[in-house]
Amino acid sequence: MKQKEVPQDKSNLESLNFRELCYAVDENGEYTTENSTGWDPKTIALDNAIKDIEERTALAKQKVLNDETSPVEYYMELHKMDLGILASYVGLWQWRVKRHFKPAVFNKLNNSTLQKYADVFDISIDELKHIENRPCK
Amino acid sequence: MQIDFSHKQSAHCENGVVSNLMRHRGFEVSEPMVFGIGSGLLFSYLPFLKVNHAPVFTYRVMPGIIFNRFAKRVGVKIKREKFKDPKVAKMRLDENLAKNNPVGLQVGVYHLPYFPEEYRFHFNAHNMVVYGQENGTYLISDPVMETVTTISDTDLEKVRFAKGAFAPKGHMYYPISFPEKLNLEKAIVKGIKQTCKDMTAPIPLVGVKAIYWVAKNIRKWPKKLGTKKANHYLGQIVRMQEEIGTGGGGFRYIYAAFLQEAAKILNNEKLKELSKEMTEIGDQWRDFALEASRIYKNRSAQTDAYNKVADQLEAISQREAVFFKKLKKAI
Numbered sequence: 001m002k003q004k005e006v007p008q009d010k011s012n013l014e015s016l017n018f019r020e021l022c023y024a025v026d027e028n029g030e031y032t033t034e035n036s037t038g039w040d041p042k043t044i045a046l047d048n049a050i051k052d053i054e055e056r057t058a059l060a061k062q063k064v065l066n067d068e069t070s071p072v073e074y075y076m077e078l079h080k081m082d083l084g085i086l087a088s089y090v091g092l093w094q095w096r097v098k099r100h101f102k103p104a105v106f107n108k109l110n111n112s113t114l115q116k117y118a119d120v121f122d123i124s125i126d127e128l129k130h131i132e133n134r135p136c137k
Numbered sequence: 138m139q140i141d142f143s144h145k146q147s148a149h150c151e152n153g154v155v156s157n158l159m160r161h162r163g164f165e166v167s168e169p170m171v172f173g174i175g176s177g178l179l180f181s182y183l184p185f186l187k188v189n190h191a192p193v194f195t196y197r198v199m200p201g202i203i204f205n206r207f208a209k210r211v212g213v214k215i216k217r218e219k220f221k222d223p224k225v226a227k228m229r230l231d232e233n234l235a236k237n238n239p240v241g242l243q244v245g246v247y248h249l250p251y252f253p254e255e256y257r258f259h260f261n262a263h264n265m266v267v268y269g270q271e272n273g274t275y276l277i278s279d280p281v282m283e284t285v286t287t288i289s290d291t292d293l294e295k296v297r298f299a300k301g302a303f304a305p306k307g308h309m310y311y312p313i314s315f316p317e318k319l320n321l322e323k324a325i326v327k328g329i330k331q332t333c334k335d336m337t338a339p340i341p342l343v344g345v346k347a348i349y350w351v352a353k354n355i356r357k358w359p360k361k362l363g364t365k366k367a368n369h370y371l372g373q374i375v376r377m378q379e380e381i382g383t384g385g386g387g388f389r390y391i392y393a394a395f396l397q398e399a400a401k402i403l404n405n406e407k408l409k410e411l412s413k414e415m416t417e418i419g420d421q422w423r424d425f426a427l428e429a430s431r432i433y434k435n436r437s438a439q440t441d442a443y444n445k446v447a448d449q450l451e452a453i454s455q456r457e458a459v460f461f462k463k464l465k466k467a468i
Contacts, residue, residue, distance in 0.1 A: 001385055001386065001390060001416070001419060001420060001423065006385075012253065012255055016253050017283075018253055018282070018283070019283060020148070020281065020381045020382075021146050021147060021148040021281075021384065022148065022384055022385040022390070023148060023169070023384040023385060023390035023391050023393070023394050024385070024390065025416060029413070030397070031169070031390075031393065031394035031397050031398075031412075033148075033384075035146075035283070036385075039379060040430065041375055041379065041426045041427050041429070041430030042375055042376060042379040042380060042426070042430075044372075044430050044433065044434050045372035045373075045375045045376045045379075045430065045433065046255055046376060046380070048368070048369070048372050048433055049189060049369070049372060049373075049376065050255060052190075052369060079247075080189075080247070080257075080258055080259060081259060081301075082187075082190070084301065084302070085259050085300065085301040085302075088300040088301050088304065089300045089301070
């Protein structure tokens with residue numbers, strides 16, 4: 001890549017004054033560095049990845065409202081986690097966390113377990129139990 | 138208190154921390170030099186491991202390896218500490234800062250407050266330097282940022298004790314002993330040899346064989362996985378290749394810069410030519426990313442389009458296979 005060809009496309013980084021470093025060759029063929037504001041192919045990839053998470057979160061929310069899963073799954077998706085990451089944050093086995101996805105099991109959880117989840121998601125127990133007005137992104 | 142520390146932006150965090158810590162001790166070593174001597178370049182495909190609901194593709198070696206190899210090859214000793222108790226971790230950090238010793242930290246990105254929201258995933262192998270502390274706020278030199286920044290003590294504890302894969306466990310590291318003079322020549326040769334060996338390894342999980350394997354799989358994705366998932370996987374490849382930290386072209390440009398610098402140090406004209414070729418290979422990776430983005434931008438799953446990007450990857454795989462054989466002979 002030539003120094004002049006380092007892409008300066010619009011991206012969500014630009015507004016934050018965050019430019020990353022790229023390696024490119026100058027007119028004499030010598031390597032140098034150049035800051036880039038963004039490149040469309042990867043901006044689109046990132047946007048798609050974020051849309052994917054938003055869709056997963058919206059779906060999880062709907063499932064909670066339909067009483068098909070517990071708010072734990074919704075918050076897990078909201079925080080871009082998967083089962084393994086959430087389990088290691090709350091310090092429980094994965095199968096136990098998965099079990100807590102069942103509304104019937106979740107509703108019987110004691111306060112200390114609920115507090116563990118609330119702490120990880122940085123919310124109160126009340127917010128953990130009631131997600132009606134929570135965002136999808 | 139604040140240590141006089143010069144911050145220099147780099148493409149990749151681990152190279153950057155090493156390069157900046159070395160400069161602080163009076164050894165000027167560029168980012169590409171650290172990357173090349175540490176044999177950072179790789180390609181690996183691990184379809185049975187999932188990150189963000191897609192397989193793992195990586196263009197570099199595992200976190201921490203670059204610094205370890207670099208240190209061993211130039212004769213620097215590093216001290217590494219991990220902690221169970223966040224209080225002890227903070228205490229040890231403060232002790233080092235009080236002794237005027239800037240340290241490297243491994244951190245998770247998800248809770249990093251100065252990072253753009255879109256980039257905060259559960260990625261636990263980010264690196265930064267702490268060079269001071271003022272009233273509970275730590276002074277940070279994060280190599281991927283243009284300037285220095287700060288972080289509160291509570292946020293620092295969160296990122297040092299992030300959970301999940303590669304959990305940092307407060308990991309703190311710093312060089313403790315240095316040779317009188319850095320012997321780069323030998324280290325460069327060792328670094329190049331290892332990269333050639335890794336890239337041409339006879340197993341499908343790493344190197345040029347892994348690139349070929351991905352190409353083969355891509356052809357099957359649209360039928361096997363459906364449009365949505367196939368596009369998501371393709372997006373993951375491009376993100377791993379071009380996201381903050383690779384310097385463009387999946388580290389191939391940084392490696393070309395290393396070869397150019399190495400050519401001067403070793404007085405080897407062949408390396409200069411090979412640097413040019415590595416740049417062209419980097420351009421090929423960029424073309425692949427551009428073509429792939431056309432697929433997931435339009436959300437299409439025409440098998441033709443998938444075959445086209447797979448062809449591009451196959452060509453790259455063949456070219457890199459020849460390239461690393463030539464590179465091995467050149468040193």
